[in-house]
Amino acid sequence: MQEVRNQINDGIKLQRQLELIEAIDRLGLASLFHEEIYQVLSVLSLNNYKEVILCGLRSTAICFQLLRRFGFQISEGIFDDFMDGDHNTFLPTLSDDLIGLLSLYNASYMAFPGEKKMESARSFALKNMTRKNMQEILPGSIESAIGHALDLPLHRRMPWMEARMYIDMYELEDGMSPALLHLAKIHFNKVQSIHQKELKHAGSWWTRLDLGKTISFSRDRLMECFFYVVGIVHHPDYGFCREKLTQVGMLIATIDDVYDVYGSLEELELFTQIIDRWDIKGVVELPYYMKICFSALNDTINGVANHLYADDRFNILQWADLFKSFLVEAKWHKKGYIPTLKEYLSNASISAAGHVILFLAYILLKCKITKETLQLLQDFPNIIRLPSLIFRLCNDLATSSNIQVEQERGDVATSVQCYMKETGASEEEARLYISMLISDAWNDMNEEYSTCSKPQFPQRFIDASINLARMASFMYQHGDGFSAPSHQIKGSIKSLLLNSISNNLNERDMQ
Template sequence: MLTCTNGMPSDQQVLQFQMKAKINSSKDESIQRRSANYKPNIWKYDYIESLTSEYTADTYKHAEKLKEEVRFTFVETVEPLAKLELVDSIGKLGLATLFEEEIKDALDMIMCLKDNNLTIEEDLYATALRFRLLRQYGYNVSQDIFIRFVDETGNFMQSTTTNVKAMLELFEASYLALEGEKIMDKARMFSTENIKTVISNSDVSLAKQLSTALELPLHWRLEWYNVTRNIHEYGKVGNINSNLLKVAKLHFNMVQATHQKDLKEIIRWWRNLGMARNLSFSRDRIIESYLFAVGVNFEPQYKHFRNWLAKVCKFIITIDDVYDVYGSLQELELFTKAVDRWDSEEIQQLPECMKICFQALYDTTNEIAFEIQRVKGGKSVLPHLRKAVTIVS
């Protein structure tokens, strides 16, 4: 800092400052900056910000009427297997949060039925579907319900392989197994082998369904990014409740409109931040960060969560590039020290782009902490966010 008694720096201080600046500049020029040759951003921000949606309040009113008709379907559906298939369809169409009470009542009923009163216990497809849905929704169901399909050697009976639908459902159910459940481990191997055997002899539609399952089981997939495919598949089947399909299409479009609106806000935040311009070596992946947040939780009411998570993901990407691509060892030690101490004074010797990165990280973390406290109430979460940032850095 340049100081003197009359408020003006002395010639000696000016000279020292200029020499220090020159040294810092020459140091920066001598550092060999790396390049990861990242592909440029493929998204057109101006186009995304221009998107509009026709799904308005009137659409919501129409959807509410259809939802009431779907709720009545739960009352009309009496057979246990039909109830399970209804719950399964609602989940695959991304509507589970709209019918939480109805799903709970249906599964409570299924859970309470005794084996001798539950005819679906004799059917492998129905048993596997029951097991998967109960586990998926948090019910305590034992792997022992599959014992009747196992021979004296502990292996699944070959007589069950004739039903491809059952094999597929057994395969999906096996991915909800708990550690040490040997029956479910065998169910996975058994179903996988049999599905691979029948793929070549199946029609195009079924073969594609089986191949998709083997590629990535249902339990491992992101729910929202399966919805459009499921809507299309159910539409081709023709025997699904028409009101349920209409609700699914309306709900998808309304949620998509919400996502588009939220994404515009994220893009404006990112552009105003100026990091894409000042950290050209880093990946510009704000859209991908938001899509990741949508995959974690897509429902409209979780807007704040998606907003926060998208920002966190983007900073993880940027900081990763600062460490792996741009910074020297000495610079990264100073940057890490600044993050640990949460003090911008520690970054004064760093290149301008790293100063901008730290300041943006500092400001955004404080902003998120304030928003969480405003939305959720309670004590400030800033200490926890700072600890998380330190771990990431």
């Protein structure tokens, strides 16, 4: 670690310093060099960026991305020197700068609403990186890096999965730091071993609960659920958070299936009423399979409350809202009703369960709990609303490609079908419109995280919030990666949770 620390601080050229910090961040090591990174970025944020701009497009784009990534204020105007006199388009002379274009493309996804220069940056980079004649002369490592970004831009990637993938990519890069690469491998293996123990513990809990025997129609996706939770909170210090979020995720998936697949409308209405009152005595009125669900849910919430010495009612309101939204969708489905898009989104942002996950994450990450903060979280602020919306819309794009299967399973029409019915649009047009809504939500979220109060929302919670949206982008990119994981998702799970990285150095080399 000291060798890498020295590399950051030993007066290296600014361009190299920025590239090193970007690599450290992508390799999942930013928390190990927090002070050094913030010191460099703080100095950069206080000057007029002339030195950065002189280093070229790549350094300028990396600087822009890092400053926004770590919460510093920076304007899109930093790119003015690379644009024409009207600042409408980028200079044609940059069209062959592949490395610069790649960094510009990734930086463009840090855009705020209304930033036209960032829109121009994205279209310019995309157009020139995908030119046919350009593709024919790409070196292998650059071609791979461009393909990686085009598949999913850096800002929307799950950070810990990116760390695993980037270790292999970084090893092939020119100017790679052997000390940094070895540190990344050792760190990854150490964290992975912690996750593996947690996964084993989660498996024991799920086996003891034995819900699959009683509710055989539900999805049994423990591995995918734990993978999703690791994507939201991967830091080794937050094991209890991952344990409880995994339990909650499995219970949500199971109870969602009860509403979608199995329960009668009368049973679902009774279950929802009992949850709304948190009426433990009233559970006797429920059918056996619903009693099991309520009991497991109650035990999980009490377990969190007892561990944190908190009031066990802290999360009840969130659960009541969730199951009310499940009930609305169950009624829509049973009546064959397709709502307007506005009506659908109002309910779907809740039924996506992002607010429950993030509310619970706030508690489990041991953020400061006050009456004011809890009320703010319950009021569905943008820091919860926006990732929940992205979560739902990404899921819709993935599942709407197989409408018949989803409807046979009991799912309500997605945002795609709602928009098609309301506007008469084709499926292709509807999917493009939903993709635009996702892009707009990301821009809003970028601005929200830049301006939200850090004392009120600690960085660890902000990171978990945006990681929820990132996981949705990853899991639903090529289909429903949770309910019907593809070969690609299964491979990602293996590489992240099961397969360690070969490394010749020992753990003592991290000291």
